[in-house]
Amino acid sequence: MRILLLLVSSAVAATVTYDFNITWVTAQPDGFSRPTIGINGQWPIPHITATVGDRVIVNVNNQLGNQTTTLHFHGLYMNGGSFVYDFHIKQPGTYWYHSHDSGQYPDGLRGALIVNDPDSPYKDQYDEELVLTLSDWYHDQMPGLIRHFMSYANPTGAEPVPDSALINDTQNLNINVEPGKTYMFRIVNMAAFAAQYLWFEDHTMRIVEVDGVYTEPAEAKMIYLTPAQRYSVLITTKNDTSTNFAIVGSMDQDLFDKVPETLNPNVTGWLVYDKAAPLPIPTLIDAFDPFDDFTLIPYDRLPLLQDVSRTIQLDMKMENLGNGANYAFFNNRTYTRPKVPTLYSALTTGEMATDVGVYGSNTNAFVLGQGEVVEIVLNSLDPGKHPFHLHGHEFQAVVRSEEEAGVYVNNETMPEFPMRRDTFMVRPNGNIVLRFRADNPGIWLFHCHIEWHVSSGLMATMIEAPLALQQQLSLPQSPSTSPNPQTNDNASALPIPPSHLSACTQQGVPIAGNAAGNTLDLLDLSGENLPPGKLAEGFEARGMVAMVFSCVAALGGMGVIVWYGWLDVKTGGAKGGVVVQT
Secondary structure (H helix, E strand, C coil): CCCCCCCCCCCCCCEEEEEEEEEEEEECCCCCCEEEEEECCECCCCCEEEECCCEEEEEEEECCCCCCCCCEEECCCCCCCCCEEEEECCCCEEEEEECCCCCCHHHCCEEEEEEECCCCCCCCCCCEEEEEEEEEECCCCHHHHHHHHCCCCCCCCCCCCCCEEEECCECCEEEECCCCCEEEEEEEECCCCCCEEEEECCCCEEEEEECCEEEEEEEECCEEECCCCEEEEEEECCCCCCCCEEEEEEECHHHCCCCCCCCCCEEEEEEECCCCCCCCCCCCCCCCCCCCHHHCCECCCCCCCCCCCEEEEEEEEEEEECCCCEEEEECCECCCCCCCCHHHHHHHCHHHHHCHHHHCCCCCEEEECCCCEEEEEEEECCCCCEEEEECCCCEEEEEECCCCCCCCCCCCCCCCCCCEECEEEECCCCEEEEEEECCCCEEEEEEECCHHHHHCCCEEEEEECHHHHHHHEECCCCCCCCCCCCCCCCCCCEECCHHHHHHHHHCCCCCCCCCCCCCCCCCCCCCCCCCCCECCCCCCHHHHHHHHHHHHHHHHHHHHHHHHHHHHHHCCCCCCCCCCCC
């Protein structure tokens, strides 16, 4: 589907096509064999590589059999997609693509997406380019892990702890390097949960790009990557080839409620100068001291956006609902998927598309005017670290508080040239302030990129310039939409692909009307999807824990009684009760 039109010479731009058959394969990147989602019978899955101005076509054939799937091209300013993803790229930099369906990508469906730039300001400063991916890895598949995570048996909301860490989807990685050369490492954290500290022993990194935004060079000995963050760094190798050097990734254990005794949080690779030389054991460090990405300055020195026309305050917290499970909330509402995909609601509700009421009571929806300078103030009322990602934009990160700072009180001095990226971490019980210009009409999710928190509802929806969107995209008349007089039939708009509509039809997903599927009274949300009700007054997480363990103990006690009774019958009801042999 063509979403962004890039006016470049057809003699320069190319069409890059990928045919992806998504299948189950067996993989064992850390030595444990398990079913993994691969592409074309292989895993790790391929990188997608293109050049600025290229047209990229990805033909997807889902052959999983037991699961649906989608692909999201993380960081690219795209709107929509289908089984054929067809888009033009105008953004250089380091990105990744992954499933955005039911917490699926940690099962293997994630890979790097690299957009080369002939006009990069750093193109003459390195000799070779390498891709380095970091990730956490689970031995159990996601559907079962999510069912337990989102259940009364896990009332505290403790996230499953990974079984291991990976680098380039393996462990003990060797990277052959030559002396006196400069390498650009494109680094992507594709994790479901764990941020990682990363360092190259006895080598200095020069940061030159984050999340597709060129930066002024900044030297770092160690960097910290949350899930979904990317860095490009330049590393110049030594002239002496007698020694090899460790590359170390270390999962941030502060994120884990309980660290298993068997967990090795580290993953190691090596810069190999001499294949015959030993691979040294990494040196122990006293403390983690990563570079602060907030201090980065964009290469283009785009100044702080002024004249904020819209401020969105999001207060986030975690709480239990009536089913006993732990949910995440923005402004006391946990995200619940609407019956009608929000894009289709925006395209089929005419002038009413600017009324936030059509998008449901639990989608955390905000309608943005075209060209507005939007400020998001996020207050975390949670003791964890959370990386927040905005689809469709890069934002200026203008405030990040220290831990335990509480809510934002508008007393910070904002940087003159704020760092920009698309994923940014809020510290425990702290706050962040982000700014962006609403210049890309579309439906854009804003969410925590810890995959467990997507499942628990830590998402908001930015409905950006919906009337302009209706002029760009259309939903063709069909038996499903023709009764709705609001359906856009703009001849100049690009149509939603029939295969996309067919997928919705096959799954019984309505494609017109408000969040509840109502096409007549667009503010009538009767029948919309809703979260579980509130927890009974007086209950809290520790009470739920006590109740769960009480139930377990009761069941265990009943089992003992049954066993005693069975033993009594078997022994003929002898007096004196149970006889214990010693």
